[in-house]
Every structure is written in structure tokens, then in C-alpha cells.
Amino acid sequence: MKSSPIDQIRRRYRREWLLIVVDTLDPSTTTPLRGRLLAHSPHRDEIDRASITYPKPALVVFSEDTFPPGYAAAFACHG
Amino acid sequence: MAEVPLAPSGPIIVYVELVGPRTSRTITMALDTGAILTMIPIETALAIGYDPATVTKRVELVTASGVELAPTLTIETTRCLGQAVRNLEVVCHDLPAQSPVKGLLGLNFLRRFNVHLRFLHSTLELSSRRSKQDA
Numbered sequence: 001m002k003s004s005p006i007d008q009i010r011r012r013y014r015r016e017w018l019l020i021v022v023d024t025l026d027p028s029t030t031t032p033l034r035g036r037l038l039a040h041s042p043h044r045d046e047i048d049r050a051s052i053t054y055p056k057p058a059l060v061v062f063s064e065d066t067f068p069p070g071y072a073a074a075f076a077c078h079g
Numbered sequence: 080m081a082e083v084p085l086a087p088s089g090p091i092i093v094y095v096e097l098v099g100p101r102t103s104r105t106i107t108m109a110l111d112t113g114a115i116l117t118m119i120p121i122e123t124a125l126a127i128g129y130d131p132a133t134v135t136k137r138v139e140l141v142t143a144s145g146v147e148l149a150p151t152l153t154i155e156t157t158r159c160l161g162q163a164v165r166n167l168e169v170v171c172h173d174l175p176a177q178s179p180v181k182g183l184l185g186l187n188f189l190r191r192f193n194v195h196l197r198f199l200h201s202t203l204e205l206s207s208r209r210s211k212q213d214a
Contacts, residue, residue: 023098029094029160030093030158051104055101058102059104060123065092065179067089
């Protein structure tokens with residue numbers, strides 16, 4: 001499969017989870033630049049299952065950086 | 080010093096590479112100065128070679144649905160914005176499925192660096208003591 005820019009792969013899918021093999025990464029910013037799509041699904045658990053069994057380095061990412069309409073986030077983690 | 084663009088709205092999202100005994104995963108996390116600990120999803124822990132189910136050390140997590148006990152792990156290497164931290168303690172917990180990010184990059188990672196959120200310039204910068212000396 002041909003390597004493509006990560007941004008281009010993400011733009012191809014609407015609100016889906018993606019499992020991508022990273023071919024090129026910018027080490028100065030830890031930003032994946034190019035890769036090959038292994039799996040995609042609107043259901044996170046499907047991509048999670050594929051990720052758990054995939055034995056090599058990979059990127060797991062949502063195709064968009066936004067919440068669904070009507071959602072807001074309040075993150076916190078106090079251990 | 081690493082500099083990345085900030086989105087004009089929504090959470091501050093960064094790529095984070097987590098390296099374990101089996102392999103590595105890169106995921107997106109929300110940069111969260113309200114989180115004391117970094118949080119990773121259970122799937123990622125399993126994928127890189129840890130089993131949260133066998134971990135005895137747990138912390139109480141206060142979530143929207145109540146208080147939960149969540150396992151903690153020590154990740155071999157955690158990389159973000161060009162900086163690496165070895166042996167970072169993380170909490171294993173899944174964010175709700177509606178979240179576009181898989182984890183939270185918390186203060187136990189961020190406190191090792193200078194973090195510059197330049198909202199008016201739409202940039203996020205992370206620098207270490209070493210890069211300040213090099214400048």
C-alpha cells in the first residue's frame with residue numbers, strides 16, 4: 001500500500017477511528033507525517049481490537065479533532 | 080524547543096508516542112493542566128505490552144459517573160513534542176467514546192518542561208532546560 005500524508009488520510013474519513021502504520025515522523029515535534037492505513041471504523045472498539053493484535057508501531061487516531069455537535073469536555077485526572 | 084500550531088477552538092491536542100516492552104503506539108491526547116497524572120486508554124496499554132488487569136497499584140479517579148479505581152502503570156518511554164520522558168506513571172482509563180482524543184497529557188509529564196501556550200500566535204511550545212541552555 002502506498003504511503004500518504006497523515007493529514008490526507010484523516011481528511012478522507014468523517015468521524016472514524018483510524019489505525020495507521022507510520023512511515024515518517026517528525027522527531028522534533030513527535031508528529032506523524034506519512035503512513036499507510038491498516039483499518040478504519042466509526043466504532044472505536046473495532047479499531048481498539050485491531051490495535052491490540054497488531055504487533056508493530058502504529059498510530060491510533062480519530063479522523064477529526066472536534067467533539068460531536070452539542071458536546072463539551074471537562075477533562076481532569078487526579079490520582 | 081518544539082513548536083506546533085494550536086487549533087483555533089476545541090481541546091489542545093498533541094501526538095504522544097508511548098513505548099512499551101512489546102511495541103509502540105502513537106495516540107492523540109488533550110494537553111490537560113488540570114490533570115495531575117497522564118491518562119492512557121486500556122487498549123494502548125495492552126497493545127504496547129502491559130496488562131492493566133494484573134496491576135495491583137490503583138488510584139481513585141473522580142469521573143462524571145462517580146469514583147472509580149483505575150490501574151496505574153509505568154511506561155518505558157513517553158514522547159511528545161520532541162521530548163522524551165522515561166518511566167512515566169500513567170493511569171489506565173478509557174475516555175468516553177465521543178472524545179476525539181484517546182488520553183490526557185497531564186502535569187506529571189508537563190512539569191518537566193516549560194510549556195508556552197501562545198494563544199494569540201496560535202502556537203504551543205515545549206522546551207527543556209537543555210534546549211534553553213542551547214539557545
